[in-house]
Amino acid sequence: MINELKESYGHLFEDALLNEIVQVGTFKEIPEGFKMMEIGEYVRSMPLLISGVIKVLREDNEGDELLLYYLEKGETCSMTMTCCLGQKQSEIRAIAETDTKLIMVPVAKMEEWTAKYKSWRNFVFESYHNRINELLMTLDSIAFYQMDERLTQYLIEKVRVNENDIINSTHQEIAYDLYTSRVVISRLLKKMEQLGKIELGRNYLKIIKL
Amino acid sequence: MINELKESYGHLFEDALLNEIVQVGTFKEIPEGFKMMEIGEYVRSMPLLISGVIKVLREDNEGDELLLYYLEKGETCSMTMTCCLGQKQSEIRAIAETDTKLIMVPVAKMEEWTAKYKSWRNFVFESYHNRINELLMTLDSIAFYQMDERLTQYLIEKVRVNENDIINSTHQEIAYDLYTSRVVISRLLKKMEQLGKIELGRNYLKIIKL
DNA sequence: AGGACTATGTAACCAATGTTACCACATTTA
DNA sequence: TAAATGTGGTAACATTGGTTACATAGTCCT
Numbered sequence: 001m002i003n004e005l006k007e008s009y010g011h012l013f014e015d016a017l018l019n020e021i022v023q024v025g026t027f028k029e030i031p032e033g034f035k036m037m038e039i040g041e042y043v044r045s046m047p048l049l050i051s052g053v054i055k056v057l058r059e060d061n062e063g064d065e066l067l068l069y070y071l072e073k074g075e076t077c078s079m080t081m082t083c084c085l086g087q088k089q090s091e092i093r094a095i096a097e098t099d100t101k102l103i104m105v106p107v108a109k110m111e112e113w114t115a116k117y118k119s120w121r122n123f124v125f126e127s128y129h130n131r132i133n134e135l136l137m138t139l140d141s142i143a144f145y146q147m148d149e150r151l152t153q154y155l156i157e158k159v160r161v162n163e164n165d166i167i168n169s170t171h172q173e174i175a176y177d178l179y180t181s182r183v184v185i186s187r188l189l190k191k192m193e194q195l196g197k198i199e200l201g202r203n204y205l206k207i208i209k210l
Numbered sequence: 211m212i213n214e215l216k217e218s219y220g221h222l223f224e225d226a227l228l229n230e231i232v233q234v235g236t237f238k239e240i241p242e243g244f245k246m247m248e249i250g251e252y253v254r255s256m257p258l259l260i261s262g263v264i265k266v267l268r269e270d271n272e273g274d275e276l277l278l279y280y281l282e283k284g285e286t287c288s289m290t291m292t293c294c295l296g297q298k299q300s301e302i303r304a305i306a307e308t309d310t311k312l313i314m315v316p317v318a319k320m321e322e323w324t325a326k327y328k329s330w331r332n333f334v335f336e337s338y339h340n341r342i343n344e345l346l347m348t349l350d351s352i353a354f355y356q357m358d359e360r361l362t363q364y365l366i367e368k369v370r371v372n373e374n375d376i377i378n379s380t381h382q383e384i385a386y387d388l389y390t391s392r393v394v395i396s397r398l399l400k401k402m403e404q405l406g407k408i409e410l411g412r413n414y415l416k417i418i419k420l
Numbered sequence: 421a422g423g424a425c426t427a428t429g430t431a432a433c434c435a436a437t438g439t440t441a442c443c444a445c446a447t448t449t450a
Numbered sequence: 451t452a453a454a455t456g457t458g459g460t461a462a463c464a465t466t467g468g469t470t471a472c473a474t475a476g477t478c479c480t
Binding site: 356357390391393394397412413 | 466467468469470475476477
């Protein structure tokens with residue numbers, strides 16, 4: 001665990017903090033598709049991502065979802081932090097997008113480290129900043145862009161986080177993430193295929209040039 | 211200044227911190243409509259709101275705006291915090307919705323207080339939590355609701371922060387905040403008037419029952 | 421009063437996208 | 451193998467909301 005921790009967080013945290021994390025943290029491996037947090041749940045520990053990608057979703061009244069952003073290596077769930085400290089319920093759902101390795105740190109330590117380690121404070125503030133910026137970008141894309149551009153942005157981001165030009169999703173799954181219907185996505189994807197931007201197949205699509 | 215500070219923050223901060231704030235902070239009064247922060251600017255101090263309301267806006271590529279949320283008494287701009295600490299540019303615009311009183315605190319102190327005062331840490335985390343939740347609610351309303359519901363929510367919120375059932379805005383101004391056109395707003399307001407929910411006049415509208 | 425400007429009302433039209441329906445084909449299951 | 455299920459293609463249609471255009475009326479200025 002110590003090696004994996006150092007690889008992802010060694011440049012962020014001083015040795016004393018790294019050691020504390022190793023002592024109190026729990027290493028976990030999470031399979032793709034595993035639901036790591038549910039809306040309304042209380043959370044008692046905070047994840048530090050070592051590898052893999054977690055997708056964070058928001059839900060409407062009918063239970064339909066909207067993708068907010070992805071969490072990656074070296075990041076943490078800012079929402080968790082305040083949920084833990086303030087004893088509040090989660091506002092979002094988190095699902096492992098890929099197989100994921102992470103270290104769970106008990107809440108109690110967070111408050112202590114914030115007082116004790118400058119590097120931890122920087123990490124926490126940086127996390128909040130990044131998360132807020134991701135939320136703003138998601139908001140931009142919904143408020144300011146039309147579905148074709150949102151879809152393109154989505155595909156680019158998906159390729160980036162999965163490090164793979166082939167996306168193994170059905171049109172229905174993409175539609176869920178973008179909070180629209182399968183028919184709309186099929187329509188737009190077909191248009192993109194005709195423009196030579198992607199290649200379509202059953203249960204996959206390949207990015208050619210976006 | 212000490213009295214006004216205590217009234218808004220006395221229940222949040224211990225006396226030692228309140229005294230420090232008085233020593234290093236600058237009291238400011240801002241008139242309605244004053245632009246307090248612009249996108250792309252760097253910020254060197256952080257506002258603690260004593261009274262009044264600040265509206266926070268996001269902008270698209272063409273310069274059109276979208277209202278994100280209002281900041282009120284006892285709150286602060288979370289974005290400012292990380293912008294200050296990380297030397298980053300502002301992602302948002304902030305404009306005084308009403309006449310506003312606030313205390314500006316130099317950046318350097320923030321880092322110090324985060325280590326030193328538990329109440330300051332709580333305040334900072336609480337602020338982030340609130341701001342993220344406001345962003346999520348804004349995102350919900352754009353992603354999940356249609357314009358008529360967004361307008362109703364907007365009017366309710368506007369009445370709440372201004373503590374006044376009469377809203378002195380033109381249809382055009384409302385349209386800007388909701389990132390739509392004047393015609394659309396006029397159309398919807400007229401419908402609401404016909405349903406007896408509001409009363410319309412030139413440069414104002416009165417909420418009857420939403 | 422007359423003219424300029426601003427705010428609002430409204431119709432007609434258009435574009436984006438959501439909805440419904442149905443078909444073809446692939447995959448899985450009985 | 452037959453049936454059921456999952457996936458994608460496509461047409462037709464409905465709805466929301468954005469756009470253009472123009473009329474009416476209040477306000478301000480001279």
